[in-house]
Amino acid sequence: MKHARLLMLLVSLSLLLTACDSDGLYQVTLITDGLHELDGNYPGDLLVLGGQAAIPPDASLRGSAHLVSGQLDVQGQIFGDVTLLGGELHFGPSARLGGNLNLGGGTYDPAPGSIIEGRTYTGSGISLPDFPEQDPPSLRSTLLRSLLNAILLGLTAIFLRRIYPGGVARVGQAAARHSLVSGSVGLLVGVVGISLLVTMAYTILLIPITLIGLVALGLAVVFGWVGLGVTVGRLAVQVLKLPLSPSTSAFFGTLAFALALGLLSSLPLVGGLLGIIVAAVGLGAVSLTRFGLQTFVPFDKADLAN
Amino acid sequence: MHSNVTSRIEIRLLNRIRDIPVALGFLLFVAMMASGYYYNLTFVQLGLEDFGARLLGLPSAAVARDMALLALATCGVALLVGYWMWKKGVGRRFRLKLQLSCGIVALQAGLTFICPLIENEAEFLLWLAGASLALGVGVPVMFSMTTDLVPVRLRGWSAALVTSLAYCAAAGFSSEWQFEAFRRNSLFLLLAGLPAIGWLAFSRHPWLDALATQHLLPQFASGRFRRGGVSRKQFWGFIIAMFGIYFVDSLGFMRLLKTPLYMESAWQSPDFNIRLFIAATHVIGAMAAGALYSSLRLRSLFLWVFGIFALTHLQYSFHIRLEAESGVLSMPMLYALAVSLYTVLNFAIWADLSTPDTIPINAALGVALSGWTATFLSTGLALAWGDALSLERHIQVVDSLAMVLFLALLILSILPTRKTETA
Structure with missing residues (x-):
């Protein structure tokens, strides 16, 4: 049964790949060190972070070039834009730029005879795409969104409570009983x-790992919230002596927790801080229990038990 | 029912009243250690280097050599005094320790006052000999007060408070990183503290008598790691780990200190908000370490420290390679976090590995051998490398060192431990 669920999940995730199309492939060449000469009709963009790159008279770049540091010597043709943020950009007499030239920093050295077909933007004059100004969300829409988020989190709590009851309980226990330790670990x-x-994203190659890591971090925060919500539900059932099943108490507990968190987070000045603290406590509880796989016992108490 | 509740409240109240002397003793310890650490952090480590290089005009190699000599002399004095205190049972004589502390503060105040009168390297070396005497005596004396004033269960928190106060003052309120500013602040602190510690050391008061016997109580006497028995190997393991941390920290920081881009956009920023942010990071990091100290294995905390140092230096090396023209605040933030974590460890573990008898020698071995020696040897090396290595190469070496230590500790943490060991 577990394997079937896993298979279903993998099939569902693999469906996301259908969003990819061979025409939509993006290609970029990254240069960080050394001397490199592009030859022929070079596809994609060029990003220079260090070293020296050269486009000879008989070569062309189909995409845009971005120079952050290092040197770029253009003698051939660039079909896209050129953006200079740092380093040295040299346009030879036979250089031809099809797009715009954006100068934000660094040294620009054009030779007579070089052609720029687009426009040249300097400093803050670089044009950015316009985004329509949005009105601040109304109170009604904010409340509706908070309620929907809370219901979604409550449903997640029911789902997790059913498939992984021990793990949810361990996370909730660590967050509620050892809030200070959980918060400290969560912060770290x-x-x-x-x-x-x-930092990993800077290497370009590790961007997929960065994305996976960010998803894992987000899931851990949500798992921590669920753990706290389930604990709230369990305590409410105990204190108010309500005749509710564990799943129902998990749903309502998480719903109440999420609504309260949303309300507290909207408080001026301290709201954001409270949100961060609660997220840190949840994240720390998930980390201390290894995603709910083991019960967290503080080391001094474990030591005394020995 | 009602009478039961009332009597419980009364008992709690009585306990609290009875705990007030303990609380005051705790605060006394925190104040003394925070002041002492602030002095070392600012005037000794940063101010003297500036004094030698800028005001005396000594070449950087000479300053590096003199600072290394100060470190070794301090280490030697601390070990000798620690050994003497251990053999003579001074660890249990609270009043004598207070009197020695008073002498140290007086000597440091005098030395700090006359420092600008120094005109050449010979006088500077003589001055450093006096400073190493004060610092060397100070290490075992001050640290051994932990078993008199701080209950075992609060040692993580006392270390967190000491770290928070010292770094908050040093990072938040020291925009001018020059000898004159450090001397002014340190003199103010020393002269304000001298009458107070003089009164404590030479007057009789029931509160002081109560504090003097606290080391006999089980909640003060035997450190956290004494419960299962501490092996010699484990003790030296801590010393090596702390040496590594101090070495990595100073080796990197003393080079960053010479790089205006990184200092003016962070620790020495003219913008008070940036300095306040770094100071707040120190406080949050220290408090987190205080909370984690008694709840996690120390190996985990050491792993965090080495890991953060490795990541921070990696970020600096990326930043240097990109030749960016402005600093990024995330790098000093991580740096401050790692520094606060390990400083809390350093203030707590030596007492928790000791009894009132052994704390002077253990603290001397721990603080002097790992902290002082590593800091000043790496400071000397950083100054010497300043001319020989590029900034990028220097930071890469520090990063590699932090990474090697992180991986070594990671491998060690996988190995099984004895059940009696608690670290």
């Missing part, structure tokens, strides 16, 4: 985890 995992993922 959050701050260091995000920094690590961003």
Whole structure:
């Protein structure tokens, strides 16, 4: 049964691949070091982060070139735009640029005879796509969205409570009984985890790992919220002596928790901080219990038990 | 029912009243350690280097050599004094420790006051000898007060408070990283503290008598890691780990200190909000470490520290390679986090590995051998590398070192541990 569920999940996820199309392939060449000369009709974009890149007179670049650091010597043709943020850009006499030239920093050295077909933007004059201004969401839509989020989280709690009851209970227990330790660990995992993922994204090659990591981090936060919500439901049932099944109490507990969190997060000044603290406690509880696989016992207590 | 509740409340109240002397002793310890650490952090480590290089005009190699000499002399004095205190049972004599502390503060105040009178390297070396005497005596004396003033269950929190106060003051309120500013602040602190510690050391008060006997109580006497018995191997393992942390920290930071881009956009930023952000990160990091100290295995905390250092230096090396023209605040934030975590460890573990008898020698071995020696040797090396290595290469070496230590600890943490060990 478990294998069937896993298979279903994999099939569902693989359906997402249908969104990809061979025509939509994006190609970029990254240069970080050394001397590189592009030959022929080069497809895609060019990103120079260091070293030296050259486009000879008989070569062309189909996409755009972005120069962050290092040197780019253009003698041939570039069909897209050229953006200079840092480093040295040289346009030779036979250079031809089909798109715009965006100069944000660095050194630009054009030779007489070089042709720029598009426009040249300098500094803050670089044109950015216009986004229509949106009115702030109304109170009604905010409340509706909060309610929908809370219901979705409540349904997630029912689902997790049914397929993984022990794990949810362990996460909830760690978050409720060891909030300070959970919050501290959650803070470290959050701050260091995000920094690590961003650093990995810089390498370009590790962007897929970054995306997986971000999803895992998000899932851990949601799992932590569910753990806290289920604990709220369980405590409410105990205190109010309500005749509710575990799944129902998990749903209503998580619903109440999510609504309260949404309300607290909307408070001016302290709201954002409260949201971060609760997320950190949940994330820490998930980390301490290894996604609910083991019960967290503080080391001093475990030590005394020995 | 009602009378039961009332009597419970009364008992709690009585306990609290009885705990007030303990609380005051705890606060005394935090104040003394935070002031002492602030002095070392600012005036000794940063101010003296600036004094030697800028005001005396000594070449960087000479300053590096002199600072290394200070480190070794401090280490030697600390070990000798720690050994003497251990053999003579001074670890149990609270009043004598207070009197020694008073002497140290007086000596440091005098030395800090006369420092600008120094005119050449010979006088500077003589001055450093005096400073190493004060620091070397200070390490075992101050650290051994932990078993007198801080209950075992609060050691993580006391270390967190000491770290928070020292770094908050150093990072938040020291925009001018020059000898004159550090000397002014340190003198103010020393001269304000001298009468207070003088009164504590040489007057009689029932509260002080109560504090003097606290080391006899089981909740103060035997450190957390004494319960299962501490092996010699484990003790030296901590010293090596702490040495590695201090070495990596100073080796990287002393080079970043010479890079205006990274200092002016972070620790030495003219923008108070940025310095406040770094100070707040120190406080949050220290408090998190205080909470985690008694709840997690120390190996986990050491892994966090090495891991964060490796990540931070990797970010710096990326940033240097990109030749970016402005600093990014996430790098000093991670740096401050790692520094706060390990400083809390350093303030708590030596007492938790000791009894009132052994704390002077253990603290001397721990703090002097790992902290002082590593800090000043790496400071000397960083100054020497300043001319020989490019910034990128320097940071890459530090990053590699942090990574190697992280991986070594990771491998060690997989190995099984003895059941009696608690670290």
